[in-house]
Amino acid sequence: xxxxxxxxxxxGLAAAHRLVQGGHQVTLVESSNRLGGKIRxxxxxxxxxxxxxxxxxxxxPAVAALTRExxxxxxxxxxxxxxxxxxxxxxxxxxxxxxxLGVPVDFEPLAAAGILSEAGLARARQEPDLxxxxxxxxxxxxxxxxxxxxxxxxxxxxxxxLGGINAGRTEELSIDVGAAQLAAVARRHGSLVAGLRxxxxxxxxxxxxxxxxxxxxxxxxxxxxxxxxxxxxGVEVRCGAAVESVDSVPAVHLAGGVTIEADAVIITVxxxxxxxxxxxxxxxxxxxxxxxxxxxxxxxxxxxxRDAVRTSLDGSGFLVPRPDGRLLTACSVFSNKWKDLADPDxxxxxxxxxxWKDGRALxxxxxxxxxxxxxxxxEALGLAEGPTEVRVSRWVRSFPQFWxxxxxxxxxLESTLARVAPRVALAGAALRGVGxxxxxxxxxxxxxxxxx
Numbered sequence: 474x475x476x477x478x479x480x481x482x483x484x485g486l487a488a489a490h491r492l493v494q495g496g497h498q499v500t501l502v503e504s505s506n507r508l509g510g511k512i513r514x515x516x517x518x519x520x521x522x523x524x525x526x527x528x529x530x531x532x533x534p535a536v537a538a539l540t541r542e543x544x545x546x547x548x549x550x551x552x553x554x555x556x557x558x559x560x561x562x563x564x565x566x567x568x569x570x571x572x573x574l575g576v577p578v579d580f581e582p583l584a585a586a587g588i589l590s591e592a593g594l595a596r597a598r599q600e601p602d603l604x605x606x607x608x609x610x611x612x613x614x615x616x617x618x619x620x621x622x623x624x625x626x627x628x629x630x631x632x633x634x635l636g637g638i639n640a641g642r643t644e645e646l647s648i649d650v651g652a653a654q655l656a657a658v659a660r661r662h663g664s665l666v667a668g669l670r671x672x673x674x675x676x677x678x679x680x681x682x683x684x685x686x687x688x689x690x691x692x693x694x695x696x697x698x699x700x701x702x703x704x705x706x707g708v709e710v711r712c713g714a715a716v717e718s719v720d721s722v723p724a725v726h727l728a729g730g731v732t733i734e735a736d737a738v739i740i741t742v743x744x745x746x747x748x749x750x751x752x753x754x755x756x757x758x759x760x761x762x763x764x765x766x767x768x769x770x771x772x773x774x775x776x777x778x779r780d781a782v783r784t785s786l787d788g789s790g791f792l793v794p795r796p797d798g799r800l801l802t803a804c805s806v807f808s809n810k811w812k813d814l815a816d817p818d819x820x821x822x823x824x825x826x827x828x829w830k831d832g833r834a835l836x837x838x839x840x841x842x843x844x845x846x847x848x849x850x851x852e853a854l855g856l857a858e859g860p861t862e863v864r865v866s867r868w869v870r871s872f873p874q875f876w877x878x879x880x881x882x883x884x885x886l887e888s889t890l891a892r893v894a895p896r897v898a899l900a901g902a903a904l905r906g907v908g909x910x911x912x913x914x915x916x917x918x919x920x921x922x923x924x925x
Contacts, residue, residue, distance in 0.1 A: 474924055477502065477725045477733050479716050479750070480741035482510020483909055484901045486699040487539060487916035488739045493706045495924055500733055501703065502714040502725065504742075508700050511871060512909075514691030517864050518776040518821060520814055521691040522807060524866040525772075526909060527823075528552065528685040533910035535917065537686055543698035548690065551683035553812040556788035559588055560804075560853045561629060561797055565784070568792075574652050575631035576618065578669045583630075593625030605663035611877045614652050615644035621665055633792035637802050639907055640768040640872035641829040642795075650875040650906050689813060692909075716742075719750050721894040737896040737923035741916065743767070744873060744903040755893050761886040765903050767870035770827040771834040773846045774807075775860040777820045783855030786820065791853065800826050800833055801849050819861075824850060829874055839865045873903040880905065898923045 474497045478489045481503030492499045511525040529536045531551070540546055558565045569586040571579035580598050583589065589597065600621050608617065614635055618627040632643045635651050648656040655665065662668030688694050704710060715728040723738045740747050748762035790805035807814050807821040814821055824846045826834035834842055843863050850856060883904050890897060900919035905911050 474498065474736045475734070476500070476737040476739065476920075476923065477723075477735040478739050478741060479719070479725065479747075480510070480901070481505075481508040481710070481712065482741060482901075482912070483512055483696065484510075484741035484912040484916045485739075486696065486703070487913040488741060488900060488920050489703050489708055490539065490542070490699060491917045491920035492739075492924065493703060493708060495920070497737075497924060498707070499703070500709040500711065500735070502711045502716060502727065502733070504713070504715045504746075506712050508710070508712070509693060509696035511868060512692045512696050513866075514693035515864075517774055518819060518862050520816075520821075521693070522774060522814065522821065522823075522864075523691060524774075524864070525868065526692065527805070527807075527811070528687045529909040531683045531686045533914065535913045536910050539699075539913060540686075540688060540695055543695070543702050545688055545695060545698055548688050548694070549686050550689050550812070551687070552685055552789060552810045553815070558788055558791035559586075559629070559633065559794060560791045560799075560801075561588065561794050563852070565791055565853060567788075572630075573669050574655055575634040576622075576655060576665055576669065577626075577630075578666060578673060588629055589625050593623060593629070596623030597626045599623075601664050601666045603664065607661055607663055608648075608656075608659045611647050611649045611656075611880065613644055613877050614646050614648045614655070615642065617648060617655075617659060617665075618643065628796050629794045633794045633802075636795070636828065637792055637825070639875070640770050640802075640827065641874050645829070645874070645876055647875040647877045647879045649877075649880050687811070716750055718753055719894075719897060721754055721897070723894055723897050735896075737898075738894075739898050739900055739916070739919045739923060741899075741901045741919075743870065743901065745870065747899060747901075751890070751897075754897070755889060758886050758890050758893075761882060761889075762903070764882075766829075766874045768827065768829040768872045768874060769832065769835045769867070769869045770802075770825060770871060771842060772823055772825055772866040772868070773843060774821070774823045774864040774866070775843075775847065775850070776862040777822070777856060777860050778858070779816075779818055779820050781857040782820050783857060784853070786854070790822075795828075799849055800845050801853075802826060802828055804850065804853070822850065829872075835867065835869065872907060875906070896923050 478501045513524040569582035577583045636643045658668035725733045744762040744765040748759040752759040789810040803825040898919040900915040
């Protein structure tokens with residue numbers, strides 16, 4: 474079977490890899506001049522430092538398996554520092570233990586952390602005794618958490634974590650997409666605390682197992698290894714090739730009048746890029762893709778002399794609750810988090826700014842953004858001097874937003890596409906969630922669908 478994969482990010486590479494494993498002839502087309510999409514590792518302060526995602530969830534085995542298949546299994550590494558903080562009310566406060574996606578299973582560690590007011594803590598403690606029925610449909614994470622635990626816990630604990638992962642707001646984020654584990658519990662139990670405790674007793678979390686993996690030397694090595702394996706397997710890789718449309722033949726029409734005929738096509742680009750490709754094939758599918766909103770983020774990486782950082786840094790970083798009104802949403806201490814980036818003389822920080830309905834960071838030029846980020850880091854950490862090196866990575870329209878009911882809408886658009894073009898499939902973060910595991914598993918499913 475001749476297959477075309479549109480898009481050379483991790484989703485497209487994983488789809489092409491699965492197609493090659495099935496013995497199919499593959500062409501991969503990418504509009505930019507590089508592969509990897511949002512995975513990008515570059516040299517910073519003399520070390521390979523991520524500009525995009527820096528890890529993937531270990532409990533989803535597909536990515537680790539893919540890493541091993543391209544010969545990098547021996548280079549899987551997990552974060553060195555596990556503790557994290559919230560920067561709120563002008564102080565760094567440790568994230569309490571006993572949380573599941575920001576939801577407390579035990580209240581004593583939450584009380585000791587000092588994150589909530591006395592009233593907010595008292596309201597959260599009521600959750601196990603509140604009446605309520607299991608949910609029967611997709612709801613927003615924020616609505617459910619605020620109803621069960623009160624708005625303070627939702628705003629100051631759950632939103633910085635889950636909203637931060639999606640660069641969004643939990644008041645508008647689908648629980649089925651953004652917190653599937655909580656959704657499963659909420660569909661069986663009226664009380665989230667009771668349900669999570671029952672889940673923990675039935676299947677205690679494995680001790681000592683990594684929560685996250687990455688690749689020594691940066692995730693770009695996974696991209697490069699995949700690309701090399703594909704070329705060696707005979708895949709034709711065309712960078713700088715913009716797709717204009719895909720038809721039901723199926724055939725892929727490139728800018729400049731070039732057409733690639735195929736037996737199957739997998740489109741792995743963002744929803745707003747896929748929509749015009751499919752508009753002539755199905756206006757309904759194109760409208761559904763156009764309706765998926767995106768937020769933008771800026772990641773500012775900074776190197777400081779260790780002597781210039783007055784605060785003792787013993788964790789992987791901190792999150793910032795939205796009610797504090799800061800530009801920062803989070804900061805990772807990369808020189809603590811990743812053993813290969815540790816340096817006795819240098820602290821490496823990567824600060825995040827930007828989320829849904831907050832475009833302040835993207836509206837600033839680089840100089841103003843760096844100054845603003847440094848100013849807030851100075852407040853949080855106590856910095857005696859400015860950074861010795863900085864890097865700004867802007868990811869415009871990079872985080873799809875998942876409103877409640879998203880998975881139902883995706884199922885409908887996929888069934889509509891299957892009716893008009895059975896051998897054309899979609900894959901990527903916009904469908905079932907952000908993160909490398911969701912992209913890889915979606916890519917593999919799409920490859921299996923179009924070749925079935």
